[in-house]
Amino acid sequence: MTLRSPHLDIREAWLAQGCEEVLSPEQPIFDAHHHLWDRPGNRYRAAELMKDMSDGHDVRASLYVQCRTGYRGNGPDEMRPLGEIETILDWGHDTPNHPIGIVGFADLQLGDAVGPVLDALIEAGVGRLKGIRNTTAYHADPAVRSNPNPAPDGLLRCAAFRDGARAVASRNLSMDIWAYHTQLHEVHALAHALPDLTVILDHCGGPLGVGPYLRGDPEHFQQWRSALARLAELPNTRIKIGGFGLSVMGYDYADDPLPPHSSRMATDWAPWVETCLDLFGTRRVMFESNFPVDKGQFGYRALWNAFKRLSEPLTDDERHDVFWRSAARAYGVEEQLFWNDTGRTQS
Template identity: 35%
Template sequence: MTNLHPYPQLHAGRDEPILDAELAIIDSAHHLFDRPALRYMFEDYLTDVRAGHRIVASIFVETLAFSRSDGPELLRPLGEVEFANGIGAMSASGAYGDCRICAGIIGNADLRFGDQVGELLDQALARAPERFRGVRQITIEDESDAPFRYVTNRPARGIMKHPKFRAGFREVVARGLTFDAAVFHHQLDEIARLADAFPDGSIVLNHVGQAMAMDLDAQGRADVFKKLRASLRELGRRPNITCKIGGLGLPFWGFGFEKRADPVGYLELAAAWKPYVEAAIEAFGPERCMMESNYPPDGRAAGFVPLWNALKHIVRDASADEKAALFRRTAARVYRLSVQD
């Protein structure tokens, strides 16, 4: 039986015991939006935060939600930055608990505007000086149309090869901001070239490099994993790249959990995700990896409680110092957060 809810596991597993309950977590990527298919706003994320895991802060990442509907196209992403900054201010009041939701903000920017992007970045910094930490521009591409049925805003092809892209990227680097890179595994060589061209730039690889293995058999998925692992090792040689571990609930990986109507527990998730998590940590080391919920999109395959339980279970043999880096310290350093444990 196939569950027709767009995120069938969104509320699953809240009765699971919380593993390592005292471990402080900075959720390095989540989203808030209000769309016809799903509404996931402050109160929804707050409910998940209160489900048992010790989330002390979170990083809001753009989805082009709440962008301005008019005005210069370059500046329309400011609407989402202003929205997230308001949520951050609400959370910082302490009225909703100890977790600092939207403590960091990753906004959207179309780097094809070249050096004009500087105006957008300066205005975002002016509007959210305590929280605006960088930008993301989704650049996923694939020969198949299959993955894009799960994407709200399909990006144009060839964005990173656009003649003005690097001029826009230079504006990000000049302000000490991060660039969150969202690609598929077969595009990781482009991220390597970008990192080499801007050794002072901070690039955060989203979702373990996002293997595109939909609709493949076991051998096909194994071949994709082999290529992904090799690419991660190559990227790991570049000290200006860090890696977010998460996004494993997305359909692209080919695990098939999004087709399940019954709750998926953390042990099953951990068994499927373990090779990919270990490949990222092997390539970058704990000090350059950060855990993420990628909620609510990962709710397609994993409940919030099982998701974090699975990530904790996979690294259960790591030292306390390594766990601190994976779950909190790397995100705090990269996104310049001052968060109390």
């Protein structure tokens, strides 16, 4: 059964009421996480993506992350996700750096048998397939939902899933994982068991702020931080900072008459961002837009302005880490793309 999407509607007229200058327009950016789709009443393809990315910030490249776009309508079930790779490459044929890389889907519950699927995805991706992600975010409370078709319980604990993840690592692909903070112990067990697998946590490791979880509650914040700290001890883990527009995070900017200013967003997000930076260090942290999902809560210009405000305490070299270098290295993207016109950015 397909459920109604928990993502907030995008209201362009509401977003257009936001007005602020672009901060540090010279900063190169690699948007490490976005989606594309063409759904009834909800179109976000290359043209819509480039309109957002051309709004003043210097976004040099981006990474597409799977969201069941363009699956094949026939053939073996396990091979149908090949259609997503084919669709995204077709949509982006005029914008080769957007996306410059793709995180695709292969059913890791196939265990060792997922190998031929991974090989087919790699071939279809013609060098742009960088990793794999499965739908794994699960919580028993129905109020905690971030996917139209929520994952069942136990995927991250499944032996077959672990075998599938091992096949991912053996092909030098990374694994993105979207899990709530209540599941981070399961992510830790997986990452610990597979030290050759690069595990990239999406959306700050899923700190919850809905249902039984109050955003900013000290006890819940500490639960998230403690679980994240254990993961950060594993050298094969990375983390993306973003996803604050997801309904499960608990923010309600969309309820206000005007879209939020970047200064408010930076203040709101500071405890989570500072914790991620403190635990992982800048070389294992990357910023993401999570557009168009987060676009229901704020605009693209304001989002990256907020990240730039939050990165003010960092050195120039550390800012390059979080805005592009960490993502480029994690996903195997050529760093020369992010050199400044006047010379190479600091290394």
